Amino acid sequence: MPVRALKPGYQGEMKDRQENFHGNQVVYVGWDHHLMFCAAFAYPLPPEMPFGALIQEVMPEAFSQHPEWDQVNWNSVVWQLDGQPFVPQMDVALAEQGIGHKSLLRFKTPELNGFQNAGV
Amino acid sequence: MSKVYLALQDNDVSRYIVEAVEEDNPDVTAQYMPAMVRLEADGQLIVKRETVEEKLGRDWDVQELHLNLITLGGNVDEDDDQISLTWNQ
């Protein structure tokens, strides 16, 4: 039973369907063990945006406030897409490599443990 | 046995209610915090009209307790003569 409703067969309106985002899809990006940022960030992005543009053009504005951002070694970063290990292709569009609407991308920086090594 | 409790606004009427509760419930503890007093007892706590009236020196309706009550914990039973709080376990 997907809902307890007065009228049988009641259906709700799905508020966050991709077509409501004017050509964008929502992508969440979180930096594991870096809680200077209280939560993962949400971005409305064109599905055809290459992954490289996400890193170079989208993420720096907010993530670069972290004192460790400049030290991130993108070659050793470990990515997860929707809970699964993931190896991004920089020149390929987000949608084409399985990053869909409301996908969650998480990245770990093995040599950086956050401010004061405290996961901040 | 779990603890029942009653919290009252710390004012001039409550002062006498607390005295009455302390007299009728020898095991009760009263804890004072800013603006309030918390009464706590094992399993049961009773507020008796007669004792409160004696302390206040006037008639007192058990339902007047609502004027100074902040919160309580326990199963409530109220009649003309008393209000009781109990836990069965």
Place this chain on the structure above:
Amino acid sequence: MAAKKLNLKDKYRLLTRDLDWEFSYQDREKAFPFEEFEGIKITDWSKWEDPFRLTMDSYWKYQAEKEKKLYAIFDAFSQNNGHLNVTDERYVNALKIFLTGVSPLEYQAFQGFAHTGRQLGGVGARTACQMQSLDELRHVQTQIHAMSHYNKFFDGFQDFSHMHDRVWYLSVPKSFFNDARSGGPFEFMVAIGFSFEYVLTNLLFVPFMSGAAHNGDMATVTFGFSAQSDEARHMTLGLEVIKFLLEQHEDNLPIVQKWIDKWFWRGTRLLTIVAMMMDYMLPNKVMSWKEAWEIYFEEAGGALFKDLARYGITMPEGAKLAEKEKEHISHQAWWTFYTHGHAAGFHTWIPSDEELDWLSAQYPDTFDKYYRPRWELAKKMEAEGNRFYTKALPQLCTTCQIPMLFTEMDDPTQISYRSSEYKGEKYHFCSDGCQHIFDDEPEKYIQSWLPVHQIFQGNCGGPGVEDILKDYYKMNLGADNMDIEGSPDQQRWQQWKNKAS
């Protein structure tokens, strides 16, 4: 000869039970159309007990007396410039959260109990709901009156009702009540009457209000305790609902248990903001959130659930997790608001060194290890002239609508991520509790009005964040928001206190 005074039990019977009537020429089911769809089985409404046996005439009498006392104090407070007696200008920000986040819930509770009272077939329960509905209306009115005094002297109080409907973090309390009110009457009673009123509101109205007294705020402690004096009756109604439902039919047990699990968790998440108010926004401390949780949930709630065990009710599903989270959530929440201080309708600040030490002492297992470093970083950035405000919008939990700020309790530096798929779409949650609630009724929660997504969809004006804050939320930028340091509130406070800045 004077008529004999009725005793309480007779009076209650005559003035409550005997006001009911039988449906002789109308279909009873049509009169109470919401009574069955939730699966709750009621066999005999006359078994309902009202332990306080309060009748309408006594209700008016005592409520009138409470109001007279309360308004006399408001007058005195106002005439004597009571706002100058609070500890400092930071304290007032807790009241801004109260007015925008809590008082509108009192109004929602008024609406909810009016509707629910109408829909319950038993007259005892109907009368109790009617009284509670009137109480809740009184609460919102007295809170607005009390805080109208602060509105004359501080920023952020001017548009609380508009803000409640629109501001991103206020969708958390708003959607909480919308969820309860859009359930059936029995779910509403278990949600608000029992889980919220009995198990959780003490945490807001008792230690926080005692804290208001401790910070010189006569108006707030007075409306708080006056409201809470009704609350003791509400709690008793909430407990009666549970006992009544469980005694009526054994089939009600799993339904009631599921609602208790759900609404305990919804309420626990909602109270995150109260945790933060207690630990970070009261300059003079009464007790930590952790201690309040131990007294009012673990001890008082523990006794309650032990008592309910005879019906087969068990502790709410999320209670074990909440016990661990009590060491963390206030710190996580205040950090979230501090870093979003540009988008909040109140001021935020770095705790003083003294306050940081108090937090270390109260939270010896978590504060220095996980949270003090965040404040060290904030201090460093502020000293460099770069007060930290985050520059992107956070991911939100679909169910509680709080930013996904909660962490794994076995790894407190790692955000807790949960997700489900429904009809081909992904949904994200902060916790097992919020995920289970969604999974049980996905068709309800796919309708969540998530502020961040609504901004992206263009439904909140903008597109710039400042335009949204100014035009859609109606915040006065530079006055209502940003750090307390240098704020107009602070400047006025220093003038009143003759401290040249």
